Amino acid sequence: MAKHETPLLDQLESGPWPSFVSDLKQQAEVRAKNEAGVEFQIPQDAVEDLLGVLELSFKHGRTHWKHGGIVGVFGYGGGVIGRYCDQPKLFPGVEHFHTMRVAQPCGKYYKTSYLRELTKLWDFRGSGVTNMHGATGDIIFLGTTTPQLEEIFYTLTHDLNQDLGGSGSNLRTPADCLGSSRCQYACYDSNALCHFLTNEYQDELHRPAFPYKFKFKMDACPNGCVASIARSDMSFIGTWRDAIKVDQDAVNKYVENDPGYPANAGAHKGKDWGPFDIEKEVLALCPTKCMKFENKTLSIDNANCTRCMHCINTMPRALRIGDDRGCSILVGAKAPILDGAQMGSLLVPFVEVNPENDYEAITEVIESIWDWWMEEGKNRERLGELIMRQGFQKLLEVTGIDPQPQHVAYPRTNPYIFWKEDEVDGGWERDVVEYRKHHLR
The missing domain is CATH 3.30.70.2500 (Alpha-Beta Plaits)
Structure with missing residues (x-):
């Protein structure tokens, strides 16, 4: 009872x-x-x-x-x-x-x-x-x-040789995907980076000194199995800088519906989805339309590829990630507490993930952001909210990162960066400043 x-x-x-x-x-x-x-x-x-x-x-x-x-x-x-x-x-x-x-x-x-x-x-x-x-x-x-x-x-x-995790206004326990220990798409060793950051920042993890919580999450590839882009103040997403590797023979095996080359790696076994259609299932779903298939050849405009992984996931035996691998760093994601849910904004388009120098390129970005946030952040204000309040350009200034075309609020439409008048010499640059001053602000 x-x-x-x-x-x-x-x-x-x-x-x-x-x-x-x-x-x-x-x-x-x-x-x-x-x-x-x-x-x-x-x-x-x-x-x-x-x-x-x-x-x-x-x-x-x-x-x-x-x-x-x-x-x-x-x-x-x-x-x-x-x-x-x-x-x-x-x-x-x-x-x-x-x-x-x-x-x-x-x-x-x-x-x-x-x-x-x-x-x-x-x-x-x-x-x-x-x-x-x-x-x-x-x-x-x-x-x-x-x-x-x-x-x-x-x-x-x-x-048990086991530590507690984080809670309160401190660094929360870093989290990662399986990474290169299991995944063929991993662009860096997320397990190694997670282990390093956990040990490197023990004080920040156990002794709250931040305005509010701060989360690291690591996705070793753009598939984002940890969903770090939506769930962490600083997100490390694996990427590559060179071209997607293409096996044209394997591409044609998919197109010919060879039974040894099931689309989506055979993830839909047990249900007949009909014959594979590369135009409908790959090319038309590419977010930037950077692919075409002509004369039994698949070509990719890699300069316009956003690394969404759809084509690679659909034809994994024909397409592979590139060899020049590292990660992108995004900042400012959070759940809807004060100003609503936010996705991470791209800060560093590409950085090499190098354990040999204790990930120096990554820790420099982390610590410059923390210095700014701890100085300027209000009580219970997440990093993303500080960025909204003071502006993305201020974030670039404190991190010493130069404005780049990838720094956009909404892909391909709305630049974060507005040039100051004293930063241009005149001519068309000054016309751009005037146009933005009157039409975009």
Whole structure:
């Protein structure tokens, strides 16, 4: 018999998809039976009370998690998020129910033995409820009490060689895709860069000194499996500077519908999409129309290619990324908190990703931006909002990056950069300035 009636939550189990409510009920039952004989260090009915307080929030239409109360572990300003219930008499098991963020490994590669140790620790000193993974990327431990925080931290750092992630106004745990460890399209080693940045900026990760949160995310190719362009203050997206490599024989195999060359790498097995049509499925879908297929030859105007990856994904055995590889750096993406959601803006069109000099070209950009943001940023103002407030040209000035044609707000239409009158000599340049002054501002 459940401790709390949850008719509203029960509705979330009725659809065709897996439900977190079912998972929580299962965990509550496991803790109630405790067949493993675990000596729980937090209330045994914590998960049951978690369901109860959520039901009450649904009933009242407002949260019952209250503000106030800062908790953490010694020496760290982040990694622990305080959670307190405003109905402790009704739900004593979640009177305090803190969240801990555990830094994920690069590429999220785990050994099963490691995961067993994590879950064993959390069953013992927490609720046993986890989130794999949070939006930032961390392993999320959901629900423990204040006295257990230092105990958990000690076990993580001393026994599991594991660090906490970031929370608060600091650098959040850097996140990356699988990169060159698994992906044929990787333009740089995202795992290595993620590992370097995580270690290089430990102070920024654990001791909040920023106006607000700051996220690094690394996509090793333009496919963007981590969606860094939409989810990080600084995004590193793999790219290349030379031409796409074309195997014309393989192109014609696709065109001839050779069974050994399925379009989209055979991703649509089980459904007959009809014969492959290169004009309809590749050329017409190219965003810049930089490709043509004539006389059994595919030609690409690489100067106008935006590296969208569509043609390569569709015909992976015929087209390959170039050899002159590196990454683009974009800045300013965030979720809709103050000024709405923002996508990242291109700052550095291409930079070599060189571990031999400790990624010096990348860290110079990072630190010049941080110096500006920490000096000029308002409280709880993300980098993207500072860029909106002071202008992209100001960002170029503080980073020492010269304006380039790629610095546009909206591709091919709206330049960010307006030349100052004292920067041009006259003639047509002055006419451009006057036109922009009266027509574009």
